[in-house]
Amino acid sequence: QVQLVESGGGLVQAGGSLRLSCAASGRTFLSYTMGWFRQAPGKEREFVAAIVWSALTSRYADSVKGRFTISRDNAKNTLYLQMNSLKPEDTAVYYCAADKVFSSVLSGSCDYWGQGTQVTVSS
Numbered sequence: 001q002v003q004l005v006e007s008g009g010g011l012v013q014a015g016g017s018l019r020l021s022c023a024a025s026g027r028t029f030l031s032y033t034m035g036w037f038r039q040a041p042g043k044e045r046e047f048v049a050a051i052v053w054s055a056l057t058s059r060y061a062d063s064v065k066g067r068f069t070i071s072r073d074n075a076k077n078t079l080y081l082q083m084n085s086l087k088p089e090d091t092a093v094y095y096c097a098a099d100k101v102f103s104s105v106l107s108g109s110c111d112y113w114g115q116g117t118q119v120t121v122s123s
Helices: 102-107
Strands: 004-007 010-013 018-024 033-039 046-051 058-060 068-073 078-083 092-099 117-122
Touching: 004 092, 018 033, 018 092, 018 117, 033 068, 033 078, 033 102, 046 068, 046 078, 046 102, 058 068, 078 092, 092 102
Parallel strands: 010 117
Antiparallel strands: 004 018, 018 078, 033 046, 033 092, 046 058, 068 078, 092 117
């Protein structure tokens, strides 16, 4: 069982930055590929970024490439999402998720999900 708790969301002006964190419980954090997803009002949840346990492989949605960076600290059981050059269209609830299968994270079919943190980017 893995419990995920996101933090770091808030209100920021366009062009600004935020760093989201996702604290994972349990001793098996190393076993999981981790991902970030987001859901804007009236839209479906979409993939943002993913990172494997070793942090040697990561993937990003085209919409965030070059602006967002996913990272993880396995010693702290924590996942991060550094978001720079934020745009109003980045406004959404951001969720972290975990699964042992990389392809499952990319497709959004994850075993564990956090409760989400709101990010609002004003123009």
